[in-house]
Amino acid sequence: MLPLCGRTNNESTWAHMDMTQPFASGSFKTVYRGKYADGDRQGKPCVLKLFRSGCVFQERYFAHEAQVVGRALAIVDEFNTTDINQGHGQVWVNVPSLWTVQAGFGRPPGELALVEPYIANIAKFNSNTGWTNNSRNHCKWLQSLSHFSYHMSHRCVLLCDLQGGVYSRGVVLTDPVIMSPSRKYGPTDLGDLGISTFFAHHTCTSYCDPNWLTPRDKNKYFTPVPGSTMQLLP
Helix, strand or coil, rough: CCCCEECCCCCCCCEEEEECCCCCCCEEEEEEEEEEECCCCCEECCCCCEEECCCCCCHHHHHHHHHHHHHHHHHHHHHHCCCHCCCCEEEEECCEEEEECCCCEEEEECCEEEEEECCCCHHHHCCCCEEECCCCCHHHHHHHHHHHHHHHHHCCCCEEEEEECCCCCCECCCCEECCCCCCCCCCCHHHHHHHHHHHCCCCCEEEEEECCCCCCCCCCCCCCCCCCCCCCCC
16 A cells, blocks of 8 residues: 555556657656646646666666655655654655657657656755755755654665655655665665765754764765766666
């Protein structure tokens, strides 16, 4: 059963996308905007995400995406039960579905893509190299979510690279990153070195518990940048 913090396509199975020009572009995904054509979200905006650099037919990238979202949902679901959220509302996570793109606009037939609900006024809050957007009101709160994830997992994972939209009832996140010592969550999982770098730049605020766990190594192995840093897996 999907946690309550999951924001899905709500049984929609079809959408009309504007593939003439990307809506946005990230480190390894290109994003197009459109509208749902059926289901509970019919007429509402959505986005379609395509992997770049020839990744589209490599099923492991989609498997990693599902792994990351699944773990993020579990973390956020637990975070929402704490008193850390007082005054900020709840956190939700967009849950993408794997759809097939029809041929056209230079796209190959049968190409796979991720589709999820559109987020208005999207902003970046932190990255997987420890960069933090201190100009955003919700940033300190969401920094505590990253620290919370590391503590509650007993140093097994770090939820970071947080971006999304701020709404009256809380924040909706999309495309989060999970980092782990074993680097099992895909190319944006920078492993122990990434976790160490993140905490080397992390400053606890009033939202963090001083007793929360931190890594033993807090050296800087990556330069902090706003974008998602990735390392190709062997």
